[in-house]
Amino acid sequence: MSVEAWIPPWYFTLLGCFLFLTSVPCTSSMEVTVLPKVSVLNGTTARLSCTFTSCYKPDNNLLNMNWTYRGCINCSEEMFLQFKRKIINLKLEQFKDRVTFVGNPSKNDFTVNINDIQLTDEGNYTCYVLNPPDRNKGSATIQLTVVTEVPPKRSNTVAVVVGASVGGFLAVVILILVVVKCVRRKKKQELNSEDQKTEEEGKTDGEGNPEEGTKQ
The missing domain is CATH 2.60.40.10 (Immunoglobulins)
Structure with a gap:
């Protein structure tokens, strides 16, 4: 078997490119x-x-x-x-x-x-x-x-003030949303509690005795 028989054809192409470039x-x-x-x-x-x-x-x-x-x-x-x-x-x-x-x-x-x-x-x-x-x-x-003098550095005061203002405003908005959510949750809990109490009271005669419709 000759050497060319087991060397893939693309090998000679790559070798030629390499020799050309070098x-x-x-x-x-x-x-x-x-x-x-x-x-x-x-x-x-x-x-x-x-x-x-x-x-x-x-x-x-x-x-x-x-x-x-x-x-x-x-x-x-x-x-x-x-x-x-x-x-x-x-x-x-x-x-x-x-x-x-x-x-x-x-x-x-x-x-x-x-x-x-x-x-x-x-x-x-x-x-x-x-x-x-x-x-x-x-x-x-x-x-x-x-x-003759070092140029003054660009002041970042305005950017700092604007950033602080925006940050403060967002903090207040987030706080308000949290408070509103807490108030709504509390009211919902109170309403559920009142509904449950009313339902239990409806099953008694006011003195803790069962209503006539419920007597055995």
């Missing part, structure tokens, strides 16, 4: 992910998160990344941090020594912190990543806004 090269482009808009309180630390996904495992000898800053639409784009085998802080005058790298290139993470954020630090921050053999460089931009 031989197809990775064609999806690299993607860089950031939070598009970040709002930070003046004087605090701004965390600019940047991660990327790629078909290829990062090779620190080939991986290339840089962060740039653009203060306005017509302003030039300036690089302030770079990765080429190691992190290079370019110490741009805009930030001096306030930039700290907190990511992990081996985990596709190029997050940075900017300490003691200032109003003049507002603008667009772009994270560029090139991960060969990916041919195209990926990028994503964060629009950073610096505020």
Whole structure:
């Protein structure tokens, strides 16, 4: 008996599909992910998160990344941090020594912190990543806004008052229904008791003796 005689036909179909899928090269482009808009309180630390996904495992000898800053639409784009085998802080005058790298290139993470954020630090921050053999460089931009005070939290007072009012009203309605039900049940019991008493009295002459119609 040949091998083909006991192997079902669908086996070769599945095997062919598997070999085809495993031989197809990775064609999806690299993607860089950031939070598009970040709002930070003046004087605090701004965390600019940047991660990327790629078909290829990062090779620190080939991986290339840089962060740039653009203060306005017509302003030039300036690089302030770079990765080429190691992190290079370019110490741009805009930030001096306030930039700290907190990511992990081996985990596709190029997050940075900017300490003691200032109003003049507002603008667009772009994270560029090139991960060969990916041919195209990926990028994503964060629009950073610096505020001077924390926005007030939305008050829940109205919702609490409305909820309490509705809850109280429902409690009163339920209480009234319970009372009405109890009163009706009590009246029903009293009526049944009176009917039973009247029936028993009808069988006596009023003095506890049986009526004449009932005498033996």
